[in-house]
Amino acid sequence: MDIIIIGLVRGALYSLIAVGFVLVFSVGGILNLAHGTFYMLGAYFTFIFYSLIFHSAKGSVLIFSLILAVLSVTALACLIFHFLLRRKIESLVYTMVITLALALFVSEIMSLIFGVSGTSVPSLIEGSVSISGIKIIKHQLIFLPITAIILPLLWLFLKRTKIGQSIDAVSQNRIGSLLMGVDVEKATLITSGLSAALAALAGALVAPVSSVVPEMWLFPLIKAFAIAILGGMGSLPGSIIASFLLGYAEVITSFLIDEQLTEMVSLAVIVFVLIFKPAGILGYKTS
Amino acid sequence: MFSSSNQQEFWVTKHLEMKRILKNFFSRLQIYPLAGFVILAALGIYPALSGSVLHVEILLLAAIYAIFAMSWDILTGYTNEVNFGFAFFIGGAGYLSGACNVFLGWPPILSIPASAVAAGIAGILIGYLTLRLKGPYFAMATLAFAGILFKLAFILYKITGGEEGISGLQSLTAGPITDFYLVWIVMVGIYILLILYSRSKHGTILKAIRADEDVAQSSGINTAYYKVEAFALSGFLAGVGGALYAHAQMHIGPVMLSGSLSVIVVLLAMIGGMGTIVGPLLGGILLSFLNEALRIVEAYRIVIYTGVLIVFIYLAPQGLINLELIKQSPRLKRFFFGKEEVHGSSFRS
Numbered sequence: 001m002d003i004i005i006i007g008l009v010r011g012a013l014y015s016l017i018a019v020g021f022v023l024v025f026s027v028g029g030i031l032n033l034a035h036g037t038f039y040m041l042g043a044y045f046t047f048i049f050y051s052l053i054f055h056s057a058k059g060s061v062l063i064f065s066l067i068l069a070v071l072s073v074t075a076l077a078c079l080i081f082h083f084l085l086r087r088k089i090e091s092l093v094y095t096m097v098i099t100l101a102l103a104l105f106v107s108e109i110m111s112l113i114f115g116v117s118g119t120s121v122p123s124l125i126e127g128s129v130s131i132s133g134i135k136i137i138k139h140q141l142i143f144l145p146i147t148a149i150i151l152p153l154l155w156l157f158l159k160r161t162k163i164g165q166s167i168d169a170v171s172q173n174r175i176g177s178l179l180m181g182v183d184v185e186k187a188t189l190i191t192s193g194l195s196a197a198l199a200a201l202a203g204a205l206v207a208p209v210s211s212v213v214p215e216m217w218l219f220p221l222i223k224a225f226a227i228a229i230l231g232g233m234g235s236l237p238g239s240i241i242a243s244f245l246l247g248y249a250e251v252i253t254s255f256l257i258d259e260q261l262t263e264m265v266s267l268a269v270i271v272f273v274l275i276f277k278p279a280g281i282l283g284y285k286t287s
Numbered sequence: 288m289f290s291s292s293n294q295q296e297f298w299v300t301k302h303l304e305m306k307r308i309l310k311n312f313f314s315r316l317q318i319y320p321l322a323g324f325v326i327l328a329a330l331g332i333y334p335a336l337s338g339s340v341l342h343v344e345i346l347l348l349a350a351i352y353a354i355f356a357m358s359w360d361i362l363t364g365y366t367n368e369v370n371f372g373f374a375f376f377i378g379g380a381g382y383l384s385g386a387c388n389v390f391l392g393w394p395p396i397l398s399i400p401a402s403a404v405a406a407g408i409a410g411i412l413i414g415y416l417t418l419r420l421k422g423p424y425f426a427m428a429t430l431a432f433a434g435i436l437f438k439l440a441f442i443l444y445k446i447t448g449g450e451e452g453i454s455g456l457q458s459l460t461a462g463p464i465t466d467f468y469l470v471w472i473v474m475v476g477i478y479i480l481l482i483l484y485s486r487s488k489h490g491t492i493l494k495a496i497r498a499d500e501d502v503a504q505s506s507g508i509n510t511a512y513y514k515v516e517a518f519a520l521s522g523f524l525a526g527v528g529g530a531l532y533a534h535a536q537m538h539i540g541p542v543m544l545s546g547s548l549s550v551i552v553v554l555l556a557m558i559g560g561m562g563t564i565v566g567p568l569l570g571g572i573l574l575s576f577l578n579e580a581l582r583i584v585e586a587y588r589i590v591i592y593t594g595v596l597i598v599f600i601y602l603a604p605q606g607l608i609n610l611e612l613i614k615q616s617p618r619l620k621r622f623f624f625g626k627e628e629v630h631g632s633s634f635r636s
Binding site: 025031084088091092093094096097098100101102104105108109112218222225226229233260261263264267268270271274275278 | 367369371416417419420422423424426427428430431432434435438441442546547550553554557561586587589590593594596597600601604
């Protein structure tokens with residue numbers, strides 16, 4: 001029972017992170033190695049707004065600073081895309097190296113300002129609830145409804161609105177949509193903002209239950225990539241399924257084998273899926 | 288009288304022949320860039336003149352980073368498949384060499400080659416496994432391999448010492464200056480090896496694979512073999528560098544396996560100029576000096592350093608050596624790239 005619930009919570013969190021990563025890869029062709037950084041910044045900005053700027057203990061202020069954090073990370077991601085990535089978006093090596101260098105840079109800045117020991121943010125809901133004898137922190141349960149709202153909204157946005165359809169079109173065929181008069185630059189810009197917003201939201205939500213440290217960008221990035229590969233690069237439903245698979249795989253490993261091996265699961269997933277089935281479970285693009 | 292003139296003629300032809308051979312040799316030599324040898328010679332002469340131990344330590348570090356950047360370049364610069372997990376070979380060989388030295392009591396002269404060979408074999412294995420992967424898939428697979436080793440360094444803390452790493456390694460030689468000269472000789476050796484390799488048939492084939500793998504394959508080239516070979520060579524040389532570094536520092540820790548080391552190596556080679564060998568040599572040395580110079584503002588050092596690296600990549604994405612300034616001046620171009628080869632000569636194996 002505890003495995004089911006904790007796995008579900010993890011899967012929900014991972015799907016928030018991974019969907020944005022997959023989206024920006026399929027639309028812009030950018031392997032955004034700064035994705036984990038947006039996640040980290042989501043957590044840090046929530047802390048900055050809540051504890052350093054507003055100084056208030058009210059729950060509404062926390063929600064407000066969470067929203068502000070997500071918005072500011074989105075703005076930052078758009079700026080990064082506009083000034084650093086846009087000019088050489090077709091060069092894979094350039095985008096990978098510059099986003100990874102950025103990730104390193106931001107994490108060093110954060111450890112310089114806030115120290116390596118980390119900070120923390122209070123929960124939206126205090127306390128814990130016990131379900132059939134297992135204690136679960138209430139805050140973690142918020143992930144489920146939020147993910148359940150966000151992901152269908154994202155789906156509707158991509159399929160029903162004009163701008164969403166243009167994003168979808170660019171992800172299917174960049175040159176084709178350019179020829180059809182789709183504003184590819186704008187679609188890519190919106191996608192990178194959107195993907196950063198999702199990562200920042202995940203980071204801001206996770207901030208109360210895990211310590212906010214400068215190194216927290218690395219493992220979400222590796223997990224996002226593991227999920228993207230397992231689900232098949234460029235497939236959103238695949239990545240959501242893969243998020244839950246990875247969440248359960250990790251929880252099962254940590255319960256049945258060894259806590260230490262949890263982080264190894266995603267690395268092993270990357271290696272094995274790439275070697276034996278590079279297309280992933282729902283992938284339609286292979287390279 | 289007759290015989291003497293005959294003998295004279297013999298010597299004249301002999302002399303002309305010698306001259307021809309020498310001329311041939313020097314014109315062959317011109318295809319290799321002069322810049323690399325100038326940098327190496329300057330690096331070699333400096334400690335003899337200065338004798339400052341601090342400077343020698345800095346030069347040693349610069350030489351090690353140059354080895355890393357050059358050996359990264361032979362795979363990535365020539366095949367354009369980004370290896371983001373280079374710390375796998377550096378740290379792996381460092382740990383292996385340290386463990387052999389501390390636990391088994393092997394002297395450095397035995398443990399360094401042994402761990403470098405192990406890194407080369409690991410290169411063959413990983414190269415074989417990741418053969419089909421391209422672009423981001425290749426990059427992340429290599430990153431994942433390095434991540435696994437990094438995690439293992441903490442999980443197997445009984446052997447690797449966890450966060451602390453392994454200390455008390457036997458130093459390379461008696462003093463810092465002899466240490467430096469040993470590393471310098473290895474660096475010169477690696478530079479010459481790589482520059483010869485890259486100008487040989489093998490380097491040309493790697494460039495052909497970079498341009499179009501399918502075409503190279505349909506021209507009857509066993510592309511898989513050459514890619515694995517480049518991977519193994521790159522891993523082996525990184526292993527040499529990593530093991531030397533571990534012994535020079537007399538310590539090996541998880542930092543040498545971390546993702547940030549991999550990224551730094553990628554940045555050094557890219558800023559120097561990928562696919563040129565001289566570029567990564569230059570980049571590795573200059574940027575290590577910059578890193579040391581920033582020690583005057585120690586608290587902000589890493590932030591400024593990574594910031595400067597980003598600016599470099601932004602301003603010169605092709606690397607310093609590929610700047611327009613150098614490409615447009617024939618002299619500078621010849622200095623940094625060597626004389627252009629006549630077509631066909633490169634296919635001599």
